[in-house]
Structure formats: structure tokens, C-alpha cells
Amino acid sequence: MFQPSPWRADFPAIAALQRQHQTYLDSAATTQKPQALVDALSHYYCHGAANVHRAQHLPGALATQAFEASRDKVAAWLNAADSRQIVFTHGATSALNLLAYGLEYRFEAGDEIAISALEHHANLLPWQQLARRRDLRLVVLPLDEHGRIDLEQALQLIGPRTRLLAVSQLSNVLGTWQPLPPLLAHARAQGALTVVDGAQGVVHGRHDMQQLGCDFYVFSSHKLYGPEGVGVLYGRPQVLELLRHWQFGGEMVQLADYQSASFRPAPLGFEAGTPPIAGVIGLGATLDYLASLDAHAVATHEASLHQHLLRGLADREGIRILGTPQAALASFVIDGVHNADIAHMLTEQGIAVRAGHHCAMPLLKGLGLEGAIRVSLGLYNDSDDLQRFFEALDQGLELLR
């Protein structure tokens, strides 16, 4: 039975892609954008750009107002108690690097940082490099056969030497929700700081920061239907105070002398230089749009399409799905067929999916794989998109076999 997406027409690029015979199933990499975002960018650029937090003039005041309104919208989206807990960065990657540099002074040789085996490179490499700079131990929490962090082992591995836990909320390769509540509670009880990489998780459902109980949460705008070049770092007020300043320049400073300077607290103290103003305003417009949708209808639509995807893959011979995906995406390999060959066949037929290691090389290596194909869904996808994917897959496999 055809399952339409009631929101498809809100995303003009989907129709444009369709005219180019492209079926977009790579939303976990980046998403298409709603008209509301395009309108907001166009409005800002057509009605007077200005720098924020600097000028007394009217355009500057309006830009600052719109920019700060976006901070309020992000805070509301995450149910943060205060907008000052929201720092704008240039992406999830830069937010995680900010943390790794801003907290570096707190680590001593022999301390431990715990991450999981499924981390995206963005939540692995900043900690790995910090560990190398400071002679720390990077502890890698293993996974169970479903592709979730093995809780029993994790609770053993996170101990009094653990100074920080950094884990993904939703895996970008396995599509599994991680058992955050017990992990975070345990890590905090051990005195460790907690960082959640919400890059994938934030796109599916609303997440309440006050309930989740992590110290820091990061995500990037472009995966949440917003513009690229913008990331968000949420922090509890007490832990934001722990951060040392890491990038220096305009507007993050209180007083500057030739030989010394003092710096602002979060958020502005961590937003050195001109921020991506239009992008932040655009993210605000995107959140307004998303907040206007029936959240239950979105969740039902996404869950139903995801089931359709999993069923279709399970129905085909020789397909092995990685882990037990719970949302948003599925990665798979096919016995005796190289994933690059499947990718080739799908690309030729206008199916936009991702092939390769998905920025998680150690995870793929751990699974004994060179790569995999990942199909990922957005709220604009419908069942015809999946049908076209399955037909293209069958056609490609027939040629290959």
C-alpha cells in the first residue's frame, strides 16, 4: 500500500531531484531543506545583512534579535532551562573539538576517557588525539550483537579513573538507540563528565535535556533539515563554566590589552569571530517549521517507512543487515557482492544512498567489513522511494550475479 509523506511538498528539492530521476535516501549524511528555511535565508539576505552583537544601527539590532531568537528556539527544542546554555558552533565536529580542547586542562596522565565502539570519527578522533596529547587511556566500550553498547561490560569499564564519557545517542551506521540513561547515571556517579553526540538522534523525536541528564549534548543543523555550517553545543550551566576558552578573536573578549585579555562566559565566549548568522537564523526557521508538525504523525510515518525498509531487505536473499536497526536507517552487505559494485548499480539508476565506511572505520573493521551500503530516511521520503530503491537493487543484483 502506498504510504505518502504529507510533508514532501514542503521540501522543494525533493521535486527537483525527482525531475533529475534521483531518489534521495541519504538523509543521515545531510537532509533536504524546507521552504521555510529557504524563505528565512532569502529574507535575511534581501532585507539587510548585518553583524551581530556589535553595532548600534538598526540592521545590526535586527540581525542580533533574529540570531538570539534562534538561540531561544534551540533551547526550547531541547527543553534547556536557559538560552545561555546554547553555544553555536560550526557543526557537531567543531562542538566536539571545542569540548576536547576546552576540557583538556582537566586531564592528567593515566586518566581515562570512555567512548563506544560505534562512534563516528567526529566523536572518536577529538578524544583519541586528546588522549595522545595528555597520555590518557581511551577506553572503548564494546557492543552487543544488536549493535548497542553492551551495558554490563560498560558499567564495569566506566570506573573511578573515567573522567569523561562520550557516546552517540543513535548510531549513524547501525541505527540503534544507545542505552543512555543507565550509562549517563553510572558515569556521573563515578564523577565523570558526560557528552552525548546527538548528530543522528536529534533528528528523530524530541529529546529533553533536563530528562536526559547529560552534561553536554551536541548536534549539527544540517542533519536536522537546517543549513550547514552551524552546530549546537548544549551544556549544563555548571559544566559550561568548566570550559576553557579555545578560539580567540572578535566578540568573545571582555577586555583586551596588548599583553592580556579577559573573556566572556558561555555562550558568547565560545563564539569567536563572526558566527554563521544567516545559518543560525535559518536553523531557527527550520525549528519553527518542525515544531509546527504533528510530532506523533512524523514518528509514525518514520517508523512505518523504517519497517518497510527492514522488511524489504529481509525478504531478499543473501542480504545481511548490520546490527538491529531501530530507527532512521539500515546498513547492509550482500554475500559475495562487493558493496562498491552495488553502489555503482544503484547510482546508475538514480538511487542516492551511501556506500563505504560511513566515517566509522574502526566499527566497520570490527565487523570484519570493508564497507556497507546505507539507506537512510527523512520525513519527506515515501514508500515509492523505497520501492524504487528495491527495484534498482534487484535489477543491479541480477546484472551482477
Add this chain to the structure above:
Amino acid sequence: MSLPVQAQEALASFEQARGWEQRARLLMQWGDRLEPLSEAEKVEGNRVHGCESLVWLVAEQHAGQWHFKASSDARLLRGLLALLLVRVQGLASAEFTGLDLREWFTQLGLERQLSPSRSNGLHAVLLRMAELAVSR
């Protein structure tokens, strides 16, 4: 500069190909004709990095002529490598240096396989060949 005989043959078959399916079939057929590499040749030193697939390229010069061998674990990429090799095999250094390989794949109707955003590896192999052309 005239095309090597095998390259002429490849060009003729790809020019006649209608649609992506036929091109994919041809690529697989050409891939099957690729001379296999020995295990000793599949070493790290011959790996071409920057590809999602495993790709090896062995390049030697005998009496001023280039001799290449290449392979991959991915089937369609083997076809692309075969088409590359028939164009460059046995060329003198000067000819090789002056050759526009992008143009060659465009003639074959396979230019889309060269995009740097594609991780199939052909782009990386061409970069490696360009390095070789300059270095020797």
C-alpha cells in the same frame, strides 16, 4: 597519436552501448579480461589509497615504455581499470605525460565515474598515474 588496437576495440563497443545496463555489462566483461595480479604484487606499496575498494597499481618502465598492471576487489572497478590500461599500456614516456585520461573516459561515455566525490577509486588511480608521469 593513434589509439592502441585494444583501446579502439573498447571505444567501438562503448560507443554502441545503449543505456546503463549495457555499459555495466561491458565493464564487467572488460574486468574479466584484466590480467590477474600475483599475491606478491598485492602489497601495501602497490595499494592506491583514497578508494573505498582495494586497488593495486603496478607500474614499470622497460626501455622507455610503460607497463602497468592493476586490480581491485570490486568488479566494476576492475572494468574501469582494464579500460584505463588498454589506453596507457606500452606508451613511451612523452606520450604518457601528454595523455588526457579524463578525455579518454569521456569518449567512452564513462566520465561520471571520474568524479572526485565518487569513492570508486578511479579518480585516485588517475591521480597516482599523473604523479608517475611527472616523476619519471
